[in-house]
Amino acid sequence: MISNKLSVQVAINSWRLVVERANTILSSLTQDELLKEVAPGRNRVIYLWGHLTAIHDAMFPILGLGERLHPELDAIFVSSPDKTGAQLPPLGELKKYWKEVNAKLLSQFASLSADEWLQRHYAMSEEDYAKDSTRNRLAVLLSRTNHMSYHLGQITLALK
Amino acid sequence: MISNKLSVQVAINSWRLVVERANTILSSLTQDELLKEVAPGRNRVIYLWGHLTAIHDAMFPILGLGERLHPELDAIFVSSPDKTGAQLPPLGELKKYWKEVNAKLLSQFASLSADEWLQRHYAMSEEDYAKDSTRNRLAVLLSRTNHMSYHLGQITLALK
Numbered sequence: 001m002i003s004n005k006l007s008v009q010v011a012i013n014s015w016r017l018v019v020e021r022a023n024t025i026l027s028s029l030t031q032d033e034l035l036k037e038v039a040p041g042r043n044r045v046i047y048l049w050g051h052l053t054a055i056h057d058a059m060f061p062i063l064g065l066g067e068r069l070h071p072e073l074d075a076i077f078v079s080s081p082d083k084t085g086a087q088l089p090p091l092g093e094l095k096k097y098w099k100e101v102n103a104k105l106l107s108q109f110a111s112l113s114a115d116e117w118l119q120r121h122y123a124m125s126e127e128d129y130a131k132d133s134t135r136n137r138l139a140v141l142l143s144r145t146n147h148m149s150y151h152l153g154q155i156t157l158a159l160k
Numbered sequence: 161m162i163s164n165k166l167s168v169q170v171a172i173n174s175w176r177l178v179v180e181r182a183n184t185i186l187s188s189l190t191q192d193e194l195l196k197e198v199a200p201g202r203n204r205v206i207y208l209w210g211h212l213t214a215i216h217d218a219m220f221p222i223l224g225l226g227e228r229l230h231p232e233l234d235a236i237f238v239s240s241p242d243k244t245g246a247q248l249p250p251l252g253e254l255k256k257y258w259k260e261v262n263a264k265l266l267s268q269f270a271s272l273s274a275d276e277w278l279q280r281h282y283a284m285s286e287e288d289y290a291k292d293s294t295r296n297r298l299a300v301l302l303s304r305t306n307h308m309s310y311h312l313g314q315i316t317l318a319l320k
Binding site (some may be wrong): 004006007008009010011013014018038039040042095117118133134136138139142143145146147148149152153154157 | 164171174178202277293299303311320
């Protein structure tokens with residue numbers, strides 16, 4: 001395996017591993033635990049789950065992988081904090097979105113060549129990319145993997 | 161910049177960014193907040209800080225970058241859970257270790273070539289590496305970056 005292909009593979013493995021850990025934790029939470037705050041006065045697990053789904057969904061356009069599947073999630077899980085009265089989607093729907101978004105992302109990741117991973121992402125201009133070539137798709141992937149780990153550390157606190 | 165070098169650079173940037181975020185959060189915590197549990201009955205911030213320091217320190221031998229600076233931290237922050245009566249190092253010492261370990265790691269990271277990042281790490285045998293070449297130094301770096309993000313998500317809950 002040539003080395004740039006190998007480093008991209010390592011990054012995708014790392015993403016997949018954290019998604020799998022999230023799946024294990026989320027599927028072991030009871031309905032009550034999903035509605036619990038991760039710490040007193042903080043976000044509820046269900047909000048963080050929706051938040052992760054929305055942020056992952058937004059990766060499609062940022063990585064140039066097409067349209068979002070659920071742009072409607074942003075109003076509830078990104079622009080508004082938790083517990084501000086927004087109507088959350090039913091739990092069954094949220095689970096479906098999460099699965100669907102992550103499955104499609106992973107299959108799209110495999111469609112990009114190693115060189116494409118090192119090209120600029122679409123949340124920045126060609127001009128800015130010319131100044132800093134590390135702001136590429138791979139950087140977005142690592143940043144979103146860290147974001148997922150960050151909230152997973154919080155979600156796990158709601159487990160008994 | 162050739163692409164395997166670029167992907168390694170992206171991974172090191174991601175590590176550095178999370179260390180910088182950790183520094184910002186940790187330095188803004190009061191002494192009281194450092195002694196707080198991140199959620200009722202869970203680890204205290206100071207324990208997680210020591211835990212991260214110990215795990216980062218253990219990266220030196222795993223990455224083949226020489227001896228650990230503070231192997232004595234493992235008994236307190238890795239083998240034992242929090243609040244089991246172990247005597248923690250004074251806060252000033254812990255801060256010093258954290259800074260020292262991360263500074264040395266970052267400077268050592270820069271000394272490895274892109275190819276060396278894609279070679280096996282030292283927590284696995286040559287035999288296992290032959291079966292799976294993605295289990296390399298770069299994979300360790302991404303895994304420890306995620307680990308840090310995970311606990312940082314928890315530490316941040318102790319902030320007002």
